[in-house]
Structures are given as structure tokens and as C-alpha cells.
Amino acid sequence: MPFKETFSEFYSKVKLSLEDGTFAKLTLAKTIGNTDLMNIYVRPILDENTLKLELKFKFQREELFEIHTIDSAFSRLLEFINNPFLSAILFSTEFDLTYKLNKKRAVSVIEQFPSFTHASPVILEYLERKS
Template identity: 40%
Template structure:
């Protein structure tokens, strides 16, 4: 199975956690090398109608200002996908019932593991987190 196929399974868990109101946060971490882009975060936002997330790009260099965007989940996925395996090897889903980790190993194989939840409740993002 390719890492892309495993990521599709992982993303289904993201969507399920949102539908069930358990989605707390998503983080792309474990960069390849030392790029300026350090992390990508998604947090739920209070919104009328469709579910929205606050996407935050965090940079290493202080001179580079962090970027925040309000997006739908589908739009956020389009931002995340190009960074898989190129910039980040790990994506962490934090829910109120479990943490789910998607990893790509050196051979390009994906894996999904689950652990105890880090977050006890869902906190909606504000623009200062």
C-alpha cells in the first residue's frame, strides 16, 4: 500500500472526528531537513453552515511572519497534500477520544497508529493561538 492510500484512510478518520464533534487539532510535523516552514496546524473554527478550520503555517525564522487562513476542510486538504513526503513525514490528528498518527517512513510507506487522547475537549481556534 502506498503512503497516499494510507493517507486517504487517515483523512477518513479526520472527517469522522469532525462529523462526531471530536476534532481538536491537526498538526503536520517532523520536517525533512531544516526548512523555514516548521509546522502546519488546523484548528476548528466557529462558523455558520459548513465546518471551517483555521490553517496556520508556522515558520522557524522570526523574520517570516506566520500565515493564517480560514478554510473549509476540503481547501485545507489541498494545502496539506503537497507537503506530504516533501516537507513533512508526520501528521497528527488530535481528537477527544484518541490521537491518530500518520507517518511516512524512509521507503515511502505510510502507517497509522493510535494512542490515548491529548485533548479532553474541543477548543475553537481564535486568531491568537
């Protein structure tokens, strides 16, 4: 997969934000053309006191859900980079990080001011239980 290395670097920031309690949400967006799959929304969940990720696949007519470990979610999301999604956005309380492909499929990663002031409540609950 041509984008594995660059997306892996981006995903390492996702994992770090989960670990340090700043993760708000992750979204894959900006599709190529008119596709049935419109977005993938990623949010943390607790499954038997284990932190996992719920992937919500938003199609034009339905929504499907999958639950993954943090590591297996990477492989699943990587399948959709460049087909059909051109961007992934990590929303954290410290910054928003956008992984973006342009028309020539060159990758850029842009850090911006955070959109969220509060981390996901699930992350905060998980970190509280761990300590």
C-alpha cells in the same frame, strides 16, 4: 501524488472527528532537514455559521494563515506530506492518530491514547447550533 490514497484514509478520520464532536486539533510536523516551514497547525473556525478550517503555517520567522473548507483543506495539506512533513497527528478526545512516513517512505498509521480530554470549543459550539 503518491500519498493521496493513504492520506485520504487518514483525513477521513479527521472529518469524522469534526462531525462527531471529538476533534481537538491537527498538526503536521517532523520535517525533512532544516526547512523554513516548521509546522502546520489546523483548527476549526466558524465562518458565517459554516464550519471551516484555519491552517496556520509556522515558519521560522513568521506565521501565515489560510482558511479552507474541510474538503479543500485536504488538498492543501496533501501538498506538504513528504515535502517537507513526515507526520500528521490528529488529536481527538477518543484517540490520537499519527500518520507517519519512515525513511523509506512507507506509511504507518498509529492510534494511541488521547492527549486531550476536551474537543475544540468551536466544534462543540457548531454542533450545538446545528441541533
